[in-house]
Amino acid sequence: MSTTTTTLSTLRELASLITTSIDTIEATYASHDVDFPSLAAHTFSPTDPAEKLRQDPIVSGAILAIVAATAQLSAEVASPIVSGMQASQSHFISACLNTALELNVVELLSEAGPGGMHVREIAGASNTNPGLVARVLRLLATHHIFREVSTDVFANNRISAVFNKAKSPRELFEKPAQRFDGSGSESLAALAEHMSTINFRSAAELTNTVKYASPMNGSKSKQILPFHRAFDTKLSFYEWLHQPENVLPFKRFALAMKGVSEMKPGDGILEGGFDWGSLPAGSQIVDVGSGNGQVSLHIAQKYPELRIVNQDLASQIAGAEKYWQQNLPLHIDQDLVEFQAHDFFTPQPVKDADIFLLRYITHNWQDDKVVQILQHLRNAAKPETRLVLIDDVVPGAARNSGSESDSANLHIRPVAPAPLLPNWGIAKAQTYYTDLIMYLLVDGVERTVDAFSRVLDCAGWKLQRVYYPSGADQSHVVAIPLVATSHAPATRHLCPSRPARPAAAGSHPQPDVQPRQSKTFPAFAGPQAPPQGSIHLHHAGVDLDNSRGSGASQYVPDGPGGMLATDIRCPCPPPVPRRRRATSSSLAPPPLSKD
Numbered sequence: 001m002s003t004t005t006t007t008l009s010t011l012r013e014l015a016s017l018i019t020t021s022i023d024t025i026e027a028t029y030a031s032h033d034v035d036f037p038s039l040a041a042h043t044f045s046p047t048d049p050a051e052k053l054r055q056d057p058i059v060s061g062a063i064l065a066i067v068a069a070t071a072q073l074s075a076e077v078a079s080p081i082v083s084g085m086q087a088s089q090s091h092f093i094s095a096c097l098n099t100a101l102e103l104n105v106v107e108l109l110s111e112a113g114p115g116g117m118h119v120r121e122i123a124g125a126s127n128t129n130p131g132l133v134a135r136v137l138r139l140l141a142t143h144h145i146f147r148e149v150s151t152d153v154f155a156n157n158r159i160s161a162v163f164n165k166a167k168s169p170r171e172l173f174e175k176p177a178q179r180f181d182g183s184g185s186e187s188l189a190a191l192a193e194h195m196s197t198i199n200f201r202s203a204a205e206l207t208n209t210v211k212y213a214s215p216m217n218g219s220k221s222k223q224i225l226p227f228h229r230a231f232d233t234k235l236s237f238y239e240w241l242h243q244p245e246n247v248l249p250f251k252r253f254a255l256a257m258k259g260v261s262e263m264k265p266g267d268g269i270l271e272g273g274f275d276w277g278s279l280p281a282g283s284q285i286v287d288v289g290s291g292n293g294q295v296s297l298h299i300a301q302k303y304p305e306l307r308i309v310n311q312d313l314a315s316q317i318a319g320a321e322k323y324w325q326q327n328l329p330l331h332i333d334q335d336l337v338e339f340q341a342h343d344f345f346t347p348q349p350v351k352d353a354d355i356f357l358l359r360y361i362t363h364n365w366q367d368d369k370v371v372q373i374l375q376h377l378r379n380a381a382k383p384e385t386r387l388v389l390i391d392d393v394v395p396g397a398a399r400n401s402g403s404e405s406d407s408a409n410l411h412i413r414p415v416a417p418a419p420l421l422p423n424w425g426i427a428k429a430q431t432y433y434t435d436l437i438m439y440l441l442v443d444g445v446e447r448t449v450d451a452f453s454r455v456l457d458c459a460g461w462k463l464q465r466v467y468y469p470s471g472a473d474q475s476h477v478v479a480i481p482l483v484a485t486s487h488a489p490a491t492r493h494l495c496p497s498r499p500a501r502p503a504a505a506g507s508h509p510q511p512d513v514q515p516r517q518s519k520t521f522p523a524f525a526g527p528q529a530p531p532q533g534s535i536h537l538h539h540a541g542v543d544l545d546n547s548r549g550s551g552a553s554q555y556v557p558d559g560p561g562g563m564l565a566t567d568i569r570c571p572c573p574p575p576v577p578r579r580r581r582a583t584s585s586s587l588a589p590p591p592l593s594k595d
C-alpha cells in the first residue's frame with residue numbers, strides 16, 4: 001500500500017470516529033430531551049442540564065474521541081510548517097486571555113448580552129486603546145474564545161463566559177485589588193489569571209532551567225527553578241506568595257486551587273478506583289496532608305461506618321475541622337473523625353491505620369522527599385495496612401510503552417483506539433501541563449507507574465495495583481508494605497539523592513548513586529528519568545534495569561525509531577564542571593537575575 005493510501009485511510013478512520021461519536025452524543029441528548037450546548041451561547045453555568053450531561057460517561061467518552069481525533073486530523077492534514085509555527089506562537093493565546101481577564105472584558109460583555117459591545121466601549125471602561133483591545137480579542141475569537149459579532153463588536157461565547165468573575169464591571173474597576181475576594185464563583189478566572197501570569201512567566205524560563213539542570217534527580221544544584229528566574233527571587237513559591245506585596249497573587253492562587261478542586265471534585269474518587277466499600281466497618285483511614293479533608297469527607301458520606309483521621313500542618317487543620325462541621329457534623333458528633341496537626345516529614349503517630357490516603361501530595365515533592373514521607377508511613381504500618389496515593393499517573397505517548405502498560409496486569413490503563421495516540425493526545429494533555437507546572441513552581445513531578453513503583457520500593461512499599469477511574473484523572477496507586485527478609489531490607493535506599501550505604505554481606509546490592517564520569521554529555525534526566533548509576537531491579541513484573549547510566553549513553557541517530565529520553569544527548573556543548581562558572585557566557589548557566 002502506498003504512503004498516500006495509508007494516510008488517507010487514517011484520515012477516514014479519524015473522520016469516522018468523529019462521525020460515530022457525534023451520533024452517540026446526538027442520541028444521548030435526544031434521549032434526555034436536551035439540546036447540546038451551543039458555543040455561541042453567551043453564558044455558562046456548570047449546573048445547566050445541557051452542561052451536566054457532558055459528564056455522562058457515554059457523552060464524555062464521545063467528546064474525548066472527538067477532541068483527540070479532530071486535533072490529530074488537523075495535525076495529519078495541515079502543512080507541517082503551519083502547525084509548527086502555530087505551536088511556536090501559542091503563548092499569544094495565554095497572553096491575550098490574561099489581557100482580556102484583567103480588563104474585565106468578560107463581565108462587560110456579560111452586561112452587554114448576546115448583541116455584544118464595540119471595542120470603543122470595551123476599551124473605554126479601562127481607558128485603554130480600542131485598536132489594541134480589538135487585536136487581542138480578535139486573536140482570541142479566532143481561537144473560539146469570545147465571538148466577533150460584527151466588525152469590532154465582540155460578545156461572550158460559552159468559553160469566554162467560563163471566566164466570569166460574577167461581579168459588576170464597576171465594582172471590578174473601582175476595586176481591582178479585590179477582584180478575587182468573594183463567593184468563589186470567580187475561581188476559574190483566578191485559575192486562568194494565575195496560569196497566564198505566574199505560570200506563563202515561569203514557563204518562559206523553562207529552557208534556561210532545563211538546559212542547565214543537574215543530571216541527578218534531587219540534586220541540590222537544580223533547586224533554581226523557572227519560577228525563581230522569572231520572579232528574580234530565592235524564596236520558595238509559597239514563601240513568595242506570603243510576602244505582603246503579593247497579596248493579590250496569594251488570594252488569586254488560593255481561589256485558583258478552589259477552581260482546580262472544582263475541576264476534580266473529591267467525590268470523583270468514589271467510583272471505579274480503590275473499593276472503599278470493601279473496608280470492614282470501623283476501619284481507619286488516615287488522610288495525610290488532608291487539606292480541608294474534602295476527600296475523606298466524601299468517603300465518610302458514602303461509608304459512614306469508616307473512621308477518619310485528617311492530618312495536616314497546624315496552620316491548616318483547624319480549617320479542616322470547620323469544613324467538616326459545616327458538611328458532616330454527624331461524623332464529628334459520633335467521634336468517628338479526628339483532626340491532627342502533623343508534619344508528614346516526622347514519624348507517623350497513628351500506628352493502627354488500615355489505609356494511609358494521600359491525595360495530591362506526592363506530586364509536590366521530588367523522589368527523596370516522597371520517600372521520606374512514605375517511609376514514615378511504612379514505619380507506622382501494620383502488615384495489612386494499605387497505602388492509597390491519588391495523583392495523576394503519567395502515560396507515555398507511545399503505543400505499547402512497555403512496562404507502563406502491561407506489567408502483570410497490575411495497572412491496565414485504558415488506551416485510545418488506533419489511530420489515535422494511545423494517551424488521547426491533546427484531549428488529555430492536562431496531565432502533562434500539570435506535570436510541568438509542578439516543576440516550574442515547586443520542583444514537583446507527576447509520576448509514571450514506574451516512577452511510583454521506584455519511590456514506593458525505596459520507602460518499603462510494594463506497588464499492588466493502579467486504578468484509572470473512568471472520567472477522572474485522579475489515578476489510585478495502591479501499595480502494601482514490603483516485607484523485610486533476611487536477604488533484603490524492607491527499605492532499599494535506592495534513591496538517587498540518598499547516600500549509598502555500603503552493602504552488607506547478604507543484603508540487597510546497593511546502587512552506585514554517583515553518575516559515572518563520561519566524556520559524552522550526561523544523559524538527559526527529566527523528572528521521570530530513573531536514578532543514574534547501575535541499578536538492576538525486578539519488581540512487580542517491571543524490569544527497572546537502569547544500567548544505561550550516563551556512562552553507557554550512546555549516540556543514537558534520530559529517525560523513525562527515535563531515541564530513548566535517557567539516551568538523548570543534549571545538543572549543548574559538553575558541560576563545564578558544575579559549580580564552576582565558565583568564562584564564556586554562552587556556556588555558563590544563566591544567573592538567577594535576568595539574563
Ligand SMILES: C[S@@+](CC[C@H](N)C(=O)[O-])C[C@H]1O[C@@H](n2cnc3c(N)ncnc32)[C@H](O)[C@@H]1O
Nearest residue numbers: 289290291294312313316342343344345359360
Ligand atoms: C495540594 S494540597 C492537597 C490537600 C488534600 N489532600 C486534597 O486532595 O484536597 C497539599 C496539602 O499538603 C499539606 N502539607 C504540606 N506540607 C505538609 C507537611 N509537611 N505535613 C503535612 N501536611 C503538609 C498542605 O497544607 C496541603 O493541605
